Amino acid sequence: KAGVTQTPRYLIKTRGQQVTLSCSPISGHRSVSWYQQTPGQGLQFLFEYFSETQRNKGNFPGRFSGRQFSNSRSEMNVSTLELGDSALYLCASSLGQSRDEQYFGPGTRLTVT
Amino acid sequence: LAKTTQPISMDSYEGQEVNITCSHNNIATNDYITWYQQFPSQGPRFIIQGYKTKVTNEVASLFIPADRKSSTLSLPRVSLSDTAVYYCLVGGPNTGGFKTIFGAGTRLFVKA
Numbered sequence: 001k002a003g004v005t006q007t008p009r010y011l012i013k014t015r016g017q018q019v020t021l022s023c024s025p026i027s028g029h030r031s032v033s034w035y036q037q038t039p040g041q042g043l044q045f046l047f048e049y050f051s052e053t054q055r056n057k058g059n060f061p062g063r064f065s066g067r068q069f070s071n072s073r074s075e076m077n078v079s080t081l082e083l084g085d086s087a088l089y090l091c092a093s094s095l096g097q098s099r100d101e102q103y104f105g106p107g108t109r110l111t112v113t
Numbered sequence: 114l115a116k117t118t119q120p121i122s123m124d125s126y127e128g129q130e131v132n133i134t135c136s137h138n139n140i141a142t143n144d145y146i147t148w149y150q151q152f153p154s155q156g157p158r159f160i161i162q163g164y165k166t167k168v169t170n171e172v173a174s175l176f177i178p179a180d181r182k183s184s185t186l187s188l189p190r191v192s193l194s195d196t197a198v199y200y201c202l203v204g205g206p207n208t209g210g211f212k213t214i215f216g217a218g219t220r221l222f223v224k225a
Contacts, residue, residue, distance in 0.1 A: 004156075035215075042215060042216070042217050042218065043151075043157070043200070043215035043218075044215075045214070045215075088154070090156045090157075091156075092156065092157075099145045099147070099162065099204070101147075101159040101162070102149075102157075102159065103159075104155075104156025104157050104158065105156055106154075106155060106156060107154070107155070107156055109154075
């Protein structure tokens with residue numbers, strides 16, 4: 001069974017631009033969660049989507065948004081990029097129950113200059 | 114949401130048993146305890162999950178005392194490849210799931 005895939009793996013953007021990251025979950029998984037990981041703040045939860053609906057949300061500004069499609073694939077968008085948005089963005093999928101094991105993708109390394 | 118506290122780092126030698134303890138004083142009745150492992154530049158990987166007493170799988174054991182205010186991840190006979198960051202998560206159906214708070218984790222360094 002194929003694992004979680006994320007595209008692109010690396011991205012360089014300029015302040016003020018916007019970016020869209022993509023995540024394809026494991027087949028059959030209906031929940032997709034997004035995390036931001038930085039050396040200073042660690043692994044922080046952004047949001048979770050289940051059956052195309054946002055089910056949980058972390059404490060991030062509205063510049064961070066996401067969506068999920070009917071095939072469970074998910075996208076995350078960050079608008080008006082700031083230098084502090086430079087991070088590893090991880091996507092995780094699970095079957096959908098709250099205590100289900102999460103399977104993480106390799107992440108997208110975003111650098112904002 | 115249940116907050117967790119773990120040691121920032123630990124050192125060990127190959128072949129030793131390593132025990133990492135996580136404190137979660139305000140764990141709720143429905144909360145489970147889950148541990149993840151993360152290598153540099155990779156996403157975390159599930160290790161083990163438990164609710165009470167002891168759980169064992171092919172890579173680790175999880176010990177949870179009766180009051181459930183802490184838990185201990187036990188890694189038997191570690192090798193150099195076990196050098197990683199280990200995260201303890203606490204959550205359940207009524208706390209937004211396991212997806213919210215990873216905490217700082219424990220950086221384990223295994224020496225030869």
